[in-house]
Amino acid sequence: xxxxxxxxxxxxxxxxxxxxxxxxxxxxxxxxxxxxxxxxxxxxxxxxxxxxxxxxxxxxxxxxxxxxxxxxxxxxxxxxxxxxxxxxxxxxxxxxxxxxxxxxxxxxxxxxxxxxxxxxxxxxxxxxxxxxxxxxxxxxxxxxxxxxxxxxxxxxxxxxxxxxxxxxxxxxxxxxxxxxxxxxxxxxxxxxxxxxxxxxxxxxxxxxxxxxxxxxxxxxxxxxxxxxxxxxxxxxxxxxxxxxxxxxxxxxxxxxxxxxxxxxxxxxxxxxxxxxxxxxxxxxxxxxxxxxxxxxxxxxxxxxxxxxxxxxxxxxxxxxxxxxxxxxxxxxxxxxxxxxxxxxxxxxxxxxxxxxxxxxxxxxxxxxxxxxxxxxxxxxxxx
Ligand code: NAD
Ligand code: MG
Numbered sequence: 370x371x372x373x374x375x376x377x378x379x380x381x382x383x384x385x386x387x388x389x390x391x392x393x394x395x396x397x398x399x400x401x402x403x404x405x406x407x408x409x410x411x412x413x414x415x416x417x418x419x420x421x422x423x424x425x426x427x428x429x430x431x432x433x434x435x436x437x438x439x440x441x442x443x444x445x446x447x448x449x450x451x452x453x454x455x456x457x458x459x460x461x462x463x464x465x466x467x468x469x470x471x472x473x474x475x476x477x478x479x480x481x482x483x484x485x486x487x488x489x490x491x492x493x494x495x496x497x498x499x500x501x502x503x504x505x506x507x508x509x510x511x512x513x514x515x516x517x518x519x520x521x522x523x524x525x526x527x528x529x530x531x532x533x534x535x536x537x538x539x540x541x542x543x544x545x546x547x548x549x550x551x552x553x554x555x556x557x558x559x560x561x562x563x564x565x566x567x568x569x570x571x572x573x574x575x576x577x578x579x580x581x582x583x584x585x586x587x588x589x590x591x592x593x594x595x596x597x598x599x600x601x602x603x604x605x606x607x608x609x610x611x612x613x614x615x616x617x618x619x620x621x622x623x624x625x626x627x628x629x630x631x632x633x634x635x636x637x638x639x640x641x642x643x644x645x646x647x648x649x650x651x652x653x654x655x656x657x658x659x660x661x662x663x664x665x666x667x668x669x670x671x672x673x674x675x676x677x678x679x680x681x682x683x684x685x686x687x688x689x690x691x692x693x694x695x696x697x698x699x700x701x702x703x704x705x706x707x708x709x710x711x712x713x714x715x716x717x718x719x720x721x722x723x724x725x726x727x728x729x730x731x732x733x734x735x736x737x738x739x740x741x742x743x744x745x746x747x748x749x750x751x752x
Contacts, residue, residue, distance in 0.1 A: 378402070378405055380406055381408065381462045381487075382454045382457050383411070383464045384455065384490075385411065387412040388468065389571045397637050405640060408429055408459040409428050409430035410426065411433065411467075412432075414436040416438065423442075423444075429459060430453065433445075433446055434446075454475070456478050462640060464489070468490070468571055473493050477501065480504045483509035486513070487639035488516075491586050496689065500731070512594065516590065518540060518591070519591060520639065521613030521614035522591060523594075523642065525615070525624040529618065535618060536601045537601065537616055538603050539603070541583075541584045542606070545565055549671075554711070555709065556710065559703065562579040567610040573704075576700045580672060580700075581667070585676075585682065589679075604675070605667070606667055614626065627654055628651060628654055629654055631650075673718075678692050684725055684726075685729070687724065687725065687735060687738035690735045691739070695716060695742045698743050699713045699716045
């Protein structure tokens with residue numbers, strides 16, 4: 370892991386630099402210029418935003434997946450730029466902030482090259498969790514979570530042995546429809562679903578937070594990161610997003626990590642773990658000012674996508690990859706007005722029913738399941 374006492378700044382390859390996590394990461398680098406330097410930046414489109422970042426940071430590698438690089442810029446173009454940036458010789462850490470399964474190859478390439486991957490791209494672990502963790506072991510790389518819940522669990526687990534852990538309790542804000550009557554949720558508009566109560570994030574994860582698909586992805590992510598079986602991972606709704614998760618130990622003691630909702634702290638922690646350094650830029654937590662913390666059970670009847678995803682995780686094989694791909698396609702269709710909110714879980718369930726028991730041991734099988742699930746959802750959009 371990266372030592373906080375390292376003299377030279379740590380070279381970071383930042384994949385998805387123009388997104389919500391990407392721009393938060395650049396704020397963290399700006400606060401700690403002696404410690405972190407972005408050596409590679411990549412984005413998909415948003416060439417103007419990327420050009421501004423390049424002018425500020427002058428990374429030695431710039432890649433754009435789609436879109437036209439500025440004339441004479443020397444930027445790399447096309448999907449291969451992710452793997453090239455992830456294996457850049459000056460990058461000790463790869464911060465993968467790409468959205469969706471598109472981030473998988475870069476994570477694997479970085480781990481094969483023995484790098485530390487600060488992973489925001491949770492879809493990497495949902496599509497191919499076993500392959501990814503095995504690649505980390507054989508390649509000598511490490512996966513450190515950026516997701517706030519998993520950062521919390523990592524902090525709660527510090528120094529404990531796996532046999533001492535009884536249960537992980539992952540908190541969920543509940544999203545914008547936490548208190549909506551079940552019957553009304555299926556007719557929610559895109560604007561309703563993008564109106565998240567506690568976090569400002571990219572549109573895909575914001576919709577995932579409204580369906581609670583995000584929590585299913587996080588349960589699967591936690592299973593792979595921490596090696597805890599599904600029957601010992603629970604979800605509780607916590608509307609204030611102050612407690613980022615809990616770990617219960619075998620003696621009954623429960624440890625939680627708290628903080629005001631900001632991704633800059635989990636990003637910084639992923640870069641310094643297991644050490645801490647001063648100044649995450651996050652407002653300090655004042656328990657009195659923050660007031661009371663509420664916890665509620667999940668309304669599984671109102672949010673069927675959560676149950677579908679957790680069941681896919683339990684089933685294993687290709688099922689989580691099918692769940693993830695079907696969800697990505699259904700969310701994209703919802704954002705384009707081609708599906709209603711209520712149709713998202715219906716289309717995911719249809720893909721799982723058709724494809725979940727496909728083989729899913731190798732990377733090739735998982736990628737094939739991913740592609741099949743996308744075709745399954747897309748081919749039914751006009752019906
Ligand atoms: P975003 O949509 O704001 O940004 C995504 C970034 O990835 C952009 O730079 C975009 O150009 C790039 N990108 C998009 N599609 C790509 C593709 N096909 N190939 C390569 N690059 C592509 O998303 P975000 O909210 O920053 O989320 C990024 C990841 O972090 C997601 O996996 C999300 O689940 C996870 N995450 C986000 C938050 C948050 O607060 N935003 C919190 C926890 C986890
Ligand atoms: Mg999260």
